[in-house]
Amino acid sequence: MSIRSTILNAGERAANIPEDTAAVPLEMWVKGFLTADCTIGGQAEVRTATGRTETGILEEVAPTTTVNYGNFVPEVLKIGQDARRILFGGGENE
Numbered sequence: 001m002s003i004r005s006t007i008l009n010a011g012e013r014a015a016n017i018p019e020d021t022a023a024v025p026l027e028m029w030v031k032g033f034l035t036a037d038c039t040i041g042g043q044a045e046v047r048t049a050t051g052r053t054e055t056g057i058l059e060e061v062a063p064t065t066t067v068n069y070g071n072f073v074p075e076v077l078k079i080g081q082d083a084r085r086i087l088f089g090g091g092e093n094e
Contacts, residue, residue, distance in 0.1 A: 001034050002063040003044050005056030030054045031063060 008026040015022075032046030032054065044058040 001044065001046055001058060002029060002031050002060040003046055003054060003056035004029050004059050005054070028054075028056070029059070030056065034058075 005028050006025045007028050010023055010025050013022045013026060030046060030048060032048040032052075035045045035047055035053070038044040038058050040058050040061070042058055043055065045053060045055045047053050
């Protein structure tokens with residue numbers, strides 16, 4: 001399960017952070033196992049893999065990682081090939 005909780009509201013954040021960052025609350029997302037039944041959007045308590053207990057709003061059941069490094073860039077492949085050729089001489093050294 002994944003829960004979300006607000007750590008600091010916008011007015012409580014440090015004075016030395018960028019203005020656009022200071023304008024939004026500092027939030028925490030935690031994955032863990034529910035300690036009691038709950039519905040999405042409700043207050044929930046979870047126990048993390050390390051044994052901590054956290055409370056927050058239940059956001060998601062069985063969350064997955066959605067990391068995306070963007071689209072393939074052919075120029076980056078060419079840079080790698082050129083670097084190997086320059087550094088190692090190409091051919092049998094690849």
